[in-house]
Amino acid sequence: MADPMRIRAQMSGANATVRVLMSHEMETGQRKDASGKVIPAWHITEVTATLNGKPVLSAEWGPAVSKNPFLQFNVKGAKAGDKVAVTWKDNKGDTRTDEATVS
Amino acid sequence: MHRQVLSWATVVLGISCGATWAQKSATESIEEYRAMLADGNPADLFEAKGEALWKEKRGPKRASLEQCNLGKGPGVVKGAFVELPRYFDDVGRVQDLESRLVQCMATLQGFDAAEISRTPFGRGEMANVTALATWVAAESKGLAFNLPQGHTQEKVAYEVGKRLFFQRGGTHDFSCASCHGEDGKRIRLQDLPNLTKNPGDGIGFAAWPAYRVSNGQMWSMQLRLNDCYRQQRFPFPAFGSDALSALSVYLGVNAKGAKSAAPTIKR
Numbered sequence: 001m002a003d004p005m006r007i008r009a010q011m012s013g014a015n016a017t018v019r020v021l022m023s024h025e026m027e028t029g030q031r032k033d034a035s036g037k038v039i040p041a042w043h044i045t046e047v048t049a050t051l052n053g054k055p056v057l058s059a060e061w062g063p064a065v066s067k068n069p070f071l072q073f074n075v076k077g078a079k080a081g082d083k084v085a086v087t088w089k090d091n092k093g094d095t096r097t098d099e100a101t102v103s
Numbered sequence: 104m105h106r107q108v109l110s111w112a113t114v115v116l117g118i119s120c121g122a123t124w125a126q127k128s129a130t131e132s133i134e135e136y137r138a139m140l141a142d143g144n145p146a147d148l149f150e151a152k153g154e155a156l157w158k159e160k161r162g163p164k165r166a167s168l169e170q171c172n173l174g175k176g177p178g179v180v181k182g183a184f185v186e187l188p189r190y191f192d193d194v195g196r197v198q199d200l201e202s203r204l205v206q207c208m209a210t211l212q213g214f215d216a217a218e219i220s221r222t223p224f225g226r227g228e229m230a231n232v233t234a235l236a237t238w239v240a241a242e243s244k245g246l247a248f249n250l251p252q253g254h255t256q257e258k259v260a261y262e263v264g265k266r267l268f269f270q271r272g273g274t275h276d277f278s279c280a281s282c283h284g285e286d287g288k289r290i291r292l293q294d295l296p297n298l299t300k301n302p303g304d305g306i307g308f309a310a311w312p313a314y315r316v317s318n319g320q321m322w323s324m325q326l327r328l329n330d331c332y333r334q335q336r337f338p339f340p341a342f343g344s345d346a347l348s349a350l351s352v353y354l355g356v357n358a359k360g361a362k363s364a365a366p367t368i369k370r
Binding site: 021023064067070 | 146
């Protein structure tokens, strides 16, 4: 089971600023370990975000994204009390969803 | 001919102005970059992990760490970080945060302290010790350092730490003081705090544990000190050794009054 994300969603004007911190190794598949063997790629491939269940963002990620990625985006027309949910999927089929309330 | 000389002068002037401007701008950009990184510090993830580990019943004794005495009584976490390392009656020696956590993991949860101490940083139970240290430090964020110096052992640790700080050795004849003994020094773009006195809020001893962006690792104080020894081309003291605690006492006492910013984010 993957570690939880940290999601903060705050209103700024008419938009909500959502800041997400994900816990993931994001191994590129290009590195080698001490014995010279390639460390297999293990990274997030898909990120989606929903506002009250309605999709507002979907992204395809690759090995270029850093370890423990930080993602920030604005959602138009959000209100305080709305629920923002973020889901990631990685290339090993692992997935994690976390939710936060807009404040 | 005359005109050519003049144009050369213009070019030279242009270059020197450009360089001055670029240097200032680079420093500013780095500051901006650091400020951006600080919002969304992945240390938060380790902090959350540490908090969960503190409360979870683990180890051969299936116990949590909630009765662990970090110096301010069993289970008191807030404010403990800014008073460590300190002397502990039950073990009869000065311990820093990480040694104390391992001590608690051994006595309360039944883990093998020696085995944890042998584990490299970032692996197995040692990774858990770092996460716990991150959370404990975070609970004292904004509080001022005030290490106790009442016990003889604490005074001895300070003196020993001071000597270790100034002890030169290794292939480059370096000491901690070579880099951290004067104001206004830097390595490339990293400002080096003067650790022989209070370097200010959130600098030096008040900044670790910290998340290292360049390698994506959470670094505890002991690992940070080891890295200084590595850069001195000097073998580093063992985990939990009196030497590292003594060095921390020296840095911590010097930082008296500085507000803790740990866990921070570093390059």
